[in-house]
Amino acid sequence: MDVELAKRVLDEVRVRGRVQLSSLAEALNINIDKLRGLVEDLKKRGALKVYSLVRKIVFPGPRLLKYRDLPELIMFRVLSEYGRIRFSELGEVARQVSRDDLNAAIGRLVSKGIARISSTNGDRVIELVDEKHEYVERASRLVELLIRNMEGISYDSLDPALQELVNEFTKRPGIVDVKEIRESYIEPGVELDAVYKELGEEISSLTPEIIVSGVWKGREFKKYDLNERVYVAFPAKLHPMHELIKEIREIFLSMGFMEATGPLVELAFINFDMLFQPQDHPARDMQDTFYLKRPKYGVIEYPDDLVERIRLTHEAGWETGSRGWGGHWDVNEARKLLLRTHTTSVSVRKVYELGEREAKIFSIGRVFRNETVDYKHLAEFMQVDGIVISRRGNVRELMGIISEFYRRLGFEDVRFWPSYFPYTEPSLQPSIYVKKWGKWLELGGAGIFRPEVTYPLGVKWPVLAWGLGIERILMIKYDLDDIRTIYENNLGWLRHIPIYTR
Template identity: 35%
Template sequence: MKYRLSEKAQRVLDYLQSTGRPLSLEEISTALSLKEDTIQSLVESLRNQKLIEDHESSTIQSYQLTLEGQRFAEKGLPEIRLVEILAQLGGEASVSSLEDNKILDTTEHQLAIGWARRNGWISVTKRGEESWLRLSSTAVNAISQHPLQLALNTARRTGELSLDTLDFDPKTWKSIQQYFEKRQLAQLISRRKVTITITPKGIKALEASRQQKDMIQDLTPRILKSMQWKNREFLPYNLQAPAPPLYPGKKHPYVEFIDRVRRILVGLGFQEATGPLVELEFWNNDALFMPQDHVAREVHDSYQIKIPKGPGTLLNRTIAEQVAKTHENGWKTGSTGWQYKYSFDVARQLVMRSQTTAVSVRFLTEHPQAPLRMFSIDRNFRPEKFDATHSAEFLQCEGIIGGEGLTLRDLMGYLRAIAESVGIKKLKFKPGFFPFTEPSIEGFIHIPGLGWKEALPGGIFRPEVTLPLGVDFPVLAWGIGIDRLAMAALGINDIRELVTRDLGWLRSVSLRF
């Protein structure tokens, strides 16, 4: 016999055989004092081995108390408590005196009076401004052994109220059910109930297992110390049996993918930088030479902020002035500028950062020395409806390379190196347009089955961007469509799934990507 039964499995089979009738899991759990979830997994495994089989599988219904039902089970129904109070007070009391009497809270008060009246337990009369409550003659009798209260109490004691274990007459039971629903005291829930029996194969396994009793099951320190193992045989294990799933701690694949890209960029000599999620218009746009009335700055393209109102602070006045003049007339950059009146009020307004380039220009301001290489992978925000290809919140990965003598050809070289380092082999370039770079490039990558896709934008920062920040050498800037890369790597085709809320998927997804 190949089956090696665990001690618990043997107990379950033993019990099934000894009782000789189909048993529910609850019965087994109670009889063997094993936890119900332990029983469940044991039964699952025994059923798979065909040592037991389902005898009967049915759906049973029962009532489960709501929060309110539980409260009334504990404290008593408010109308019953009202009757009790009135009885103590001599059968009569004014509403206001009851309100002072804190036995019922304000919400219960209404309920209590309402239901007690409907039940005919009290009558209400007006005396002057006051409403008076008076007990009816039947009330005190009616509340003792009140069926609704009894049902609540039973449900509280047993955890639920199954439909077949009640001794109410059908009419009373029906009215209790109506009260449950009308007053939302309990909810009807359905559960599957299974009874199981041992199979002939199970009986054989059990017998075989009993015979194997003198074989070593668990090797213990005691057996090792006493050397008993020399004279006894080892019970063989069935290692071919399926193993249960485990859910270990795991990193999120998207966060992990980003972390890998980060390490690749560090390997390419880039230094990481970050910046605030709520940004000044100045850093988000102005310092990038985007005119203050640029269409990309309007409400449908950037999230403006209601709270806090701002304005924020321009910490470096000199640089702010230089940026302003560059917008207005080009300042000393050799540009014509945008020929309009620049507003510092606009510059100080707050936005949700809409592009990581804000981080790049902040970094340049703080590190105006060549050579430099910086990257940032950070969150950005734009007013989009969330759908399969759009997200109001997304990551951008971008970087800058600064140094004397850097050229457009160097930028292409870097883009190719970056592409290759993240596994992209085929790349071609097209002239592109970004408000803050000139010349600009768009790197297209070839994805089998999809063709050429825009994935690596780049360019040389305009002098109108670098010079006002105090940077007098060329700065190459590039970006990677990081979310698109992550989706390809993780086999996801809906951008929202990058931040999936599916625990099952996270538990099962492979981290080999």
């Protein structure tokens, strides 16, 4: 049962006593059959009494509608105007009434003693005798009611005199139609209050009708279970990795770093050779690095003398004070196009672009490694890279920046161990202590760019540099044990994962 509807029905009955079912359905704007079902239920529980009445409804008949009046009344009004009229003149003064109806009307007026017929000079004359006959008054009243209520009037609502008149009219053709209609009514039952209580005095859902009708006044609102497990409305959100990237960007910006970006497809020259990675280094192998099949080679858009300095540095150290890697440096190897293996490619571009000028730069972006993808490894992941160019940059400052970075991400314990990268010296491996996992985690590398990297680019100042993976940070924050989860984009995961709150 629609409890709310039932309560509104009972409300109506309580206020108005007897209510006609069809008008109630109209007032509640619901289907009458639905209301009947509900009323039947309420009746069974004793909340309502239902009874039906046969009503006689009186409608105007076709003849009445044709004249919008009774012929005898038309005749009466003509007589009132003229007093007396010759039969021969009748067609002229009552044109709208047919001859037959006119004759019947005169007959009726005469028989009721309202008019009489006489002869003068062989001419028949009709004259008014009773100007205030009660038939005229009653019939006029009934006609007006019928004409005004085309949808019919209840027989019962008429006073007895008019009822009698209706009875008389039914014997005449075309004046009135009387139809019998069965109407259902409801009234308060003995159990109304009890049932109302059972249904709940309180209002459950608040509807515009309840607000406007005032039904809510003095009534309680049904109490909800405020912790009810309802359906979940999922908000659209940024991807958690995007949130983390934004946070990292904020950290470096607030430390005075300028953001840089660079292409995903790089020359080996920039990704490796400018970083003094020897050409036969295993990391440059196809096994580890994605080279493009086509186009295979790109154009080194750097001045020839820079390319030459880099060749010399690789082969024998050039003027850097290094002995170099030995062997032959092949420019074709450097022209190969690849997917950058680290965002350090962006850093080294900036070193050349800026030269010996104090600068702090960071970049965040995708990097690629030809790895077998599993729960620990991705072939494509995010890295944040940074550099500080200054006249007397040192290892302690490098440690300071990285410690500050992690501290702001919520990792208080940061340690540094020595490490090795071909393009930095000294090289450090930062590790953070993950309290909830109870262990140290390595998240990337750091160091000072080797003179073999910076001298050919025209920079003799130390350049502090680091490159850190950031998926692991997200894994710690969200306790993920499979790195692939991050980029699977399962909507269930994305919808249920709480926002990144640190």
